[in-house]
Amino acid sequence: MSERTSARVVVVTSGKGGVGKTTSTAAIGAALARLGDKVVVVDFDVGLRNLDLVLGAERRVVFDLINVINGVAKLPQALIRDKRLENLYLLPASQTRDKDALTEAGVGKVIGELREKFDWIVCDSPAGIERGATLAMRHADTAIIVTNPEVSSVRDSDRIIGLLDAKTEKAERGECIDKHLLITRYHPWRAARGEMLSIDDVLEILSVPLLGIIPESEEVLRASNLGSPVTINAALSAPARAYFDATRRLKGEQIAMEIPSESRGLFTKLFGRKAA
Amino acid sequence: MKLFNLFRSGGTAPVARERLQILLAHERSARSEPDLLAVLREEILAVIGRHVAFEPDKVQIKLDRGKSVSTLAVDIEIPNGSRVGGIAPQYSRLTLDGGASSMNKQVA
Numbered sequence: 001m002s003e004r005t006s007a008r009v010v011v012v013t014s015g016k017g018g019v020g021k022t023t024s025t026a027a028i029g030a031a032l033a034r035l036g037d038k039v040v041v042v043d044f045d046v047g048l049r050n051l052d053l054v055l056g057a058e059r060r061v062v063f064d065l066i067n068v069i070n071g072v073a074k075l076p077q078a079l080i081r082d083k084r085l086e087n088l089y090l091l092p093a094s095q096t097r098d099k100d101a102l103t104e105a106g107v108g109k110v111i112g113e114l115r116e117k118f119d120w121i122v123c124d125s126p127a128g129i130e131r132g133a134t135l136a137m138r139h140a141d142t143a144i145i146v147t148n149p150e151v152s153s154v155r156d157s158d159r160i161i162g163l164l165d166a167k168t169e170k171a172e173r174g175e176c177i178d179k180h181l182l183i184t185r186y187h188p189w190r191a192a193r194g195e196m197l198s199i200d201d202v203l204e205i206l207s208v209p210l211l212g213i214i215p216e217s218e219e220v221l222r223a224s225n226l227g228s229p230v231t232i233n234a235a236l237s238a239p240a241r242a243y244f245d246a247t248r249r250l251k252g253e254q255i256a257m258e259i260p261s262e263s264r265g266l267f268t269k270l271f272g273r274k275a276a
Numbered sequence: 277m278k279l280f281n282l283f284r285s286g287g288t289a290p291v292a293r294e295r296l297q298i299l300l301a302h303e304r305s306a307r308s309e310p311d312l313l314a315v316l317r318e319e320i321l322a323v324i325g326r327h328v329a330f331e332p333d334k335v336q337i338k339l340d341r342g343k344s345v346s347t348l349a350v351d352i353e354i355p356n357g358s359r360v361g362g363i364a365p366q367y368s369r370l371t372l373d374g375g376a377s378s379m380n381k382q383v384a
Binding site for chain 1: 290
């Protein structure tokens, strides 16, 4: 591992549900760990946790974020170490319905402790703009806004960008939170035919720098099914390569942006599967 | 189905893009002006309430945002003989309409 610089707190957020926050948190968290950094991914979706499932750790959850906040468990007891990547840890959310258990002071204290142990703290935000979502972004240095090239997702992302600029600690100190756009579920052939908002359309509307473009792929679904992030499970697949590139950009490397292109045969063009 | 789509000219993305641009321009301006309608409602009702009694749920306030002009419509049902003080109202319904010129600066 490279020598420890100061930790970075990243929130993966979107406003809208189902755009790929949890999948992206898992994929980027695993990619950071594979690149040698020490990473914890934190699930903020109290009552509807899923990061444990996507990471294949659902049967190893004993204590969770709220147990740590309430003092029922110590932080090291709640952290689950990944079985494949020794640098990757998970802090699961609670399945309790009591969202009020997530307090601002409690979350701040846990994030502070995590900053001392890890290079990256990647917070998986719940959908919406309620308490869980605002607390997930509250202490972030950097935000990854996950957006699908589709009207409702773009609108919700715009709303979230407004919150990031107003309600985070960094914003309240008068600093600007570092924002990146991650476009997921991108269908190159649909964009080419003008059926889907293009990358340029989304960038122009949201005016946030682009971190990466993840093409729609069955590999992503396969990875979730198996409980193994796509960057571990199919590291050479198109979505995994896009996630690795995005991760390197997050680390500050300059990598040319590759817009996924159409690589489908005539048959699939004419009679292509219906995408989920 | 797909074969048929190939012959259809142009996609729907440009429409999506234009709708988003218009909508977000409004939503962004509304964000810096938090809930203008709620503020207007409260203040207008406070002023009217000083002179006549009315039921709060018999009040309709509508703000229509257009591209260059927005209109504000206030419709209040007032029971006859419900004055609080001063002159008895001659009307059963008070309608204030077309606050457009003063609204423009704030919402356009």
